[in-house]
Amino acid sequence: MMLLLILVLFGIPEYRYCAPAYIDPDTIIKPEHIQRDVFELKDDVTRALDPRPPPEVSDQDAQEFLNDLGFLNGTYPSDEILTRADHIDGDAIATALKQFQKLYQLPESGLLDDDTRRLIAAPRCGLAELNIVPDRWTKQLLTYKIRSFPANFDPSTARHLIRQAFQQWSQHANLNIVEVSGASADIYVSDEPALHRDRLGQQCIFNRNTTLAHAFFPEVGDIHFNRDRIYSEEEFLSATMHEIGHSLGLDHSISKSSIMFPMHIRYHTEIPEEDRAALQALYGTRRIFKQSIPSATTKNTLKPPKLCSLEKIDTILNDYHGQIYIFAGEYYFALGERNPTGRPISTKWPRLPANIDAAFTCRNRKTFFFKGSKLWVYADNQLEAGYPKLIADELPGLPNHLNAVYVTKAGSILAIRKKHYWFYNPNKRPQVSSHFPRLIYDFKNMPPNMDAALFHTDGSVYFFKNREYFTMDMTNFTVSAGSPLEDKWFNC
Template sequence: MMDCLQHIVVLCVIGLSWARTISKQNQIGDVTTESAGIMSTTQLPLHLQEKEYKYLETNGYLSPSVHIEDPPEILEQEVGTAIIKFQQFYKIPPSGHMDNTTRNTMWAPRCGFPDIVRFDNDNNELVSGTTNHRRKRYNAPGGFYKWSNHKLTYSILNYPRRGNHKDWEVRTVIKRAFEVWSEVTTLTFRETKPEEADIRIGFYSGRHSLDKDHPIFDGPDGDLAHAFSPNAGWGKVDGDVHFDNDEVFTMETGNNAGYSFFQIAAHEIGHALGLDHSDDPGALMWPHYHYIHNFRLPKDDLLGIQHLYGKNANNKNGPSIFTVQSPCTKVFDTVVSIGGVLYLFKGSRYWEVWDGKLLSANEGKLIRDNWFKLPSRIDAVYQRKDGKTLFFKGNKYWVYYSKYPVSGYPKRVKELGLPNAIDAAVPIGSRKTFFFKKTMVWRFDERKQKIDQGFPRPIRDVFKGLPHRIRMGFTHYDGHSYFLKGAKYWKMTTRLKTVANAKGEPNEFGMDFFGCPSRKSMKNGILKLENPDNLDIDDEEDELLDDHVEYTHDADLYD
């Protein structure tokens, strides 16, 4: 295997690869079809489509010396050999024909760089499908594509436009992806400014370089990401990592419902450190996307990265299991109290809390399993006095009775007189519901089904003692209302209409409601916090605490 490590080069999306040269096979077919487009006048053998020919060429299975203008018998032999190489790499019985299994494997979500690396007579790597862009195989005599400096820096240039992810969520996942490699090697990683970074991370769509040999993203469910090995001859992008901005990633470590950003990022960082794709289907560096439950760095990847950078002498236990994050580390999207049970929502999942205990497993439950056809990433939710539950997301809202949707919904939020993308909905009293967005609050009359006159008003004019902005809220079975921001909450009694904590210091939601350790102890290493500062990155101007608490006795607000 160590001999194969000599082939480590730039590549992308999933795998630590020791590319192997496979001897040519002579088993070929005898059927030809006519392809469309630029090859419309050329017959491609073995039922091969034009895009499949390009795939074999781009990923290194066809020799750069092969041309579609070659005599049919030569082209057929070369294409048959290329198909066999592909089948052998992906553990498919080698037939030399494009059967359904081969086609389905070929178009699975994957990396946009070649699986097989070819070199010319001067030991330069050839970019598959081209003849004019070459890269040195080694960055030092007898060395590999690797960093000479073991104290590396990185920078995040931009953030994904799809998925409604917070910047701090992305930063947290990327940091953990770097830790996959630093905990088993002598490498260390630190985030810094773009102009100072060794590894730059960005989200792009389509063609995103003037270099015509630069890989191009192809939209959703194709090439998910790619990366460039250090000192590989690509210029400024050497060592960089690019994600397809048309994909929707999930930031939840234990969620296999979408493309796990954590595992894709860890894979791409492996490329940025000098690892190639692996032909081990269980490896992180396998070219195609595959979700690894209870992630621990596989042995194939471990051996490869330690061959390049050595072992971490301080780590006697080997790779850690990157387990599902505890709900104690989460900052939830929204929360609601129904029948004395708290339902905490985050992304596509929810957790149940009752009587100070977490009833759900750490990974939570899928929202769609309890509320039929309800979308993920809910903005706000509350239950009316008639037992129906309203869910808000963006410019729409849904009404559910138990787990079933009420017909005629979703409807537009504006029909209620409310703005889009509200932060929270809190019913107070017998017929008033308060809706929050940024620094404003709307009071809604449930009987009249309209906003009360004089609203919206600033939150601090109505609820003295609350911060400028709150993110969640609910009225519990004890009759009290609770307002949350980050991991902190404020308690209000409807009888006194005041914030209960006279000092104006919010309490810890997870600690008081479902037995989490204190945030202080988590900062000291018991658990890794999703957002240690309890603030949204794009909302840092909001105050977490107020200097003092004032009281309001405006009884009309609640009547």
């Protein structure tokens, strides 16, 4: 009686009621949300291909955007949109949206869906506002002069980034581009207000704050940065490289991996191969004579590890090509080879740090990497503009410091941290319901503190911990006993 009174007054010790040994998996509510997620999968073109909440884009914003790019005024990509007398305003906008979606390889719904909002809201080049025709320079030595710098940059930093951007282009073609300080130059670089004039006195305008810059084709080539824009160094470098492409005679590309894609959706630190080829078609290939230099050897240089030497993994990833990668520390390993050697992560995913917490590839072919409180998103192994960002902002409801994560067949996300899990449905608001987090013991026999998870192309869900993997039966949500990684994943 006295013991009962003490427990009532002072509470049950924490180690008693938190211990998982007191949880009977057979009495837990089964995770019907996962089963419903599979049953509710539909082939609907309006379903988002991206789990992140879309940016706020109103109908008016979309209409102004489509008009700026010429989809509503008959200048781009065809002149038939508003010339048909049977089009009322609503139909014209829907038609323009379909044209825009078709051009940029989005589902042609004619609706302002999530993926269309993302592209409309992205920072972009203002070249369409200038409406000029591409050309090429007739000489191989070009000069540029910087008249003014963006206000949020130290001039020395901005000058370095501009020089780096020009060098990225000139190293791939028979062009020499140098900065001059004299009175005249072939290309003038300047920071301009929304309403300004070009060197010939013609009026120019930045219609939106999301417009990063615009440039003129040869043989003018001037580059104007938007004074109202606050640039990061990464954005400024990538935007400058894009505009220099115009200055050298390249038009926009509909390839999202190209630096000449009009919406600034990815960070570029070097010129992609497709753009190098386009420049070389105009100016020819620069001959580079490489001199072999003996490399210095360091006695204490650590060799990259072999896959079969790993005691545990950080995460596992199945990319959009079907290739499976293991991540451990600062290395990744491509499965399929016999005991492959690790390669530095940064050589395939630039600016991605080591010791990743979790990762998955989504239905839109984008890869999401988690570490701590931050999220990195890559498309074609190019980092999307603005990343890394906070997990809380990009995938609201999911926690930081994840252990494992995988994407269901319907595109929802199941995330695990220690002995809890969260279910994220991108088509619901809020995406994570108030029922979460829940204990992983909803899944019978699930061990806590998993290292990684994977929804495989074979239709099975696998979990990984230390040197073992586990398979989940999706009919009764039971996790199998652990098996050695060598049985299926490590070809040792």
